[in-house]
Amino acid sequence: MHTITLDGVEVEFPKPGDPTTTVHALADLNLQVRDQEFMCLLGPSGCGKSTALNLIAGFTQPTSGSVTVDGATVRRPGPERGVVFQDATIFPWMTVRENVAFGPKVSKGAGGAELKALVDEYIERVGLGAFGDHLPHELSGGMRQRVGLARVLINDPPILLMDEPFGALDAQTRITMQELLLELWEKDRKTVLFVTHDIDEALILSDRVVVMSARPGRIRHTIDVDLPRPRSHELITDPAYVSLRHELFEELRDESHRADQLEGLVGGKAGH
Numbered sequence: 502m503h504t505i506t507l508d509g510v511e512v513e514f515p516k517p518g519d520p521t522t523t524v525h526a527l528a529d530l531n532l533q534v535r536d537q538e539f540m541c542l543l544g545p546s547g548c549g550k551s552t553a554l555n556l557i558a559g560f561t562q563p564t565s566g567s568v569t570v571d572g573a574t575v576r577r578p579g580p581e582r583g584v585v586f587q588d589a590t591i592f593p594w595m596t597v598r599e600n601v602a603f604g605p606k607v608s609k610g611a612g613g614a615e616l617k618a619l620v621d622e623y624i625e626r627v628g629l630g631a632f633g634d635h636l637p638h639e640l641s642g643g644m645r646q647r648v649g650l651a652r653v654l655i656n657d658p659p660i661l662l663m664d665e666p667f668g669a670l671d672a673q674t675r676i677t678m679q680e681l682l683l684e685l686w687e688k689d690r691k692t693v694l695f696v697t698h699d700i701d702e703a704l705i706l707s708d709r710v711v712v713m714s715a716r717p718g719r720i721r722h723t724i725d726v727d728l729p730r731p732r733s734h735e736l737i738t739d740p741a742y743v744s745l746r747h748e749l750f751e752e753l754r755d756e757s758h759r760a761d762q763l764e765g766l767v768g769g770k771a772g773h
């Protein structure tokens with residue numbers, strides 16, 4: 502069982518440039534990600550999605566409230582939580598194969614034929630079988646993100662935390678990567694928390710979508726995505742999909758408007 506629980510989580514940051522005031526990033530956030538569930542956190546820019554993910558990853562601590570993984574309080578990063586960011590964390594001087602081998606080599610002292618076979622397997626899984634000896638600068642953005650994914654997956658973490666991993670990719674590559682992720686997840690269901698501000702991405706991937714409010718982020722709305730799996734983008738014309746999309750669009754529109762007001766981008770006053 503691999504579950505994530507946030508209970509009454511508050512996060513306040515010192516305001517950059519003005520440490521006497523704070524930015525209230527998360528307010529009384531309560532969230533539970535179930536075992537082997539694919540959950541998307543959806544919300545307007547600046548609502549605290551990354552802050553929530555960073556708490557679970559163990560990169561930051563809540564001001565109050567609790568963050569637990571499998572019942573244990575999160576205090577630091579751990580091998581059971583794999584984190585994938587928008588910019589793939591890969592070493593530019595290492596080949597694809599060396600990059601993918603890095604984790605098991607360093608954390609488990611793996612090596613030899615066994616490691617080589619494992620690396621080949623994961624490179625194959627992410628569709629980079631023919632690119633093992635390439636350096637990152639010889640790859641496209643989508644291919645680099647595949648390397649980033651393989652680097653995390655090879656450690657076989659039961660929990661995946663993904664922060665807009667496809668956010669920097671062009672629309673078509675993004676769709677390809679979503680379908681690759683779905684295919685990988687169908688085979689080996691990990692507990693996933695995926696941060697995005699893209700409604701279609703959330704719907705295609707998730708079992709549940711949690712919509713966060715504008716800052717301070719709290720949960721505004723949760724929807725169950727009862728669409729059949731395995732899924733592909735053909736789903737977008739399905740009436741059930743269209744209806745869920747409309748529901749999420751309405752929720753997100755209100756919150757995006759509030760977020761813009763907070764930032765002083767449209768009418769109203771900037772605030773914290």
Ligand SMILES: Nc1ncnc2c1ncn2[C@@H]1O[C@H](COP(=O)(O)OP(=O)(O)OP(=O)(O)O)[C@@H](O)[C@H]1O
Binds near residue numbers: 514
């Ligand atoms: N280390 C920090 N110090 C001060 N303020 C911070 C820090 N990290 C985040 N914030 C602020 O907290 C709020 C939430 O930020 P966060 O990055 O979690 O939002 P987000 O929903 O992930 O946004 P986006 O979709 O734009 O990435 C923002 O107002 C941000 O400026």
